[in-house]
Amino acid sequence: MSKPTLALLSVEDCWRLVPDAGVGRIAVSRDREAPIVVPVNYVVDDRTIVFRTGAGTKLSLLHDRPISFQVDDFDPLHRTGWSVLIRGVAVVDERVCDPDAAPVPWSGGVGRRTVVRLWPSSVSGRRLEAPEHEWDPRGYL
Amino acid sequence: MSKPTLALLSVEDCWRLVPDAGVGRIAVSRDREAPIVVPVNYVVDDRTIVFRTGAGTKLSLLHDRPISFQVDDFDPLHRTGWSVLIRGVAVVDERVCDPDAAPVPWSGGVGRRTVVRLWPSSVSGRRLEAPEHEWDPRGYL
Numbered sequence: 001m002s003k004p005t006l007a008l009l010s011v012e013d014c015w016r017l018v019p020d021a022g023v024g025r026i027a028v029s030r031d032r033e034a035p036i037v038v039p040v041n042y043v044v045d046d047r048t049i050v051f052r053t054g055a056g057t058k059l060s061l062l063h064d065r066p067i068s069f070q071v072d073d074f075d076p077l078h079r080t081g082w083s084v085l086i087r088g089v090a091v092v093d094e095r096v097c098d099p100d101a102a103p104v105p106w107s108g109g110v111g112r113r114t115v116v117r118l119w120p121s122s123v124s125g126r127r128l129e130a131p132e133h134e135w136d137p138r139g140y141l
Numbered sequence: 142m143s144k145p146t147l148a149l150l151s152v153e154d155c156w157r158l159v160p161d162a163g164v165g166r167i168a169v170s171r172d173r174e175a176p177i178v179v180p181v182n183y184v185v186d187d188r189t190i191v192f193r194t195g196a197g198t199k200l201s202l203l204h205d206r207p208i209s210f211q212v213d214d215f216d217p218l219h220r221t222g223w224s225v226l227i228r229g230v231a232v233v234d235e236r237v238c239d240p241d242a243a244p245v246p247w248s249g250g251v252g253r254r255t256v257v258r259l260w261p262s263s264v265s266g267r268r269l270e271a272p273e274h275e276w277d278p279r280g281y282l
Contacts, residue, residue: 025213028176081180121175
């Protein structure tokens, strides 16, 4: 049986794959250090990524700085899946606290009223695809 | 019902949570640009993270540079889960092609013979925990 193959995704395909809401990851560079990567729950709003954080936290200090958003979904059984990376600039609005304007964070108790919006400058993705007509489910049982 | 609470994890807890093998994400800073974040399948080897990439690819050019590894697992139903971030330095060995020395990449056809090992300089993690004695499964159905 052949291995899955890696295919680049079009920008349109990337946006189709990214769920409207869920858990993704925000990555931030710190000068010459290794990036910080933290999960966030997010929503997609008119091709921007919106999430919340607490005032004064690392993510709230990102206004006008480059950040990345990554989300993926893999099937370990069939070794297929996809990954999308959205890179761009963060716009932070400390004043926003309209509950309808951003996803409610899963964690409580830290007053995550700061809304961060990622305006994309590049969108890219890859998909691990199963070779057509070569699946034999019995091989995985 | 209370929301899940966010707890910091000890280094020992982080290593206990990171599966011995699976899919994680490698993040790399590029000067002042937004980080690149790509999924990799990896193995844990004596508290280092080992993965493969193709010679000449972006990840193979990381020798002696800072990179991050992130892995998480969330339960969207109960809104609980954990995330671990391992930051450190990449050591690339273009010569290694012993199939037993590193995980076999899921994707075929690109000759991923280059082994990259992340030597951790910091390990951190967070867990979203359910408040004890407050679960009411009926609330989620």
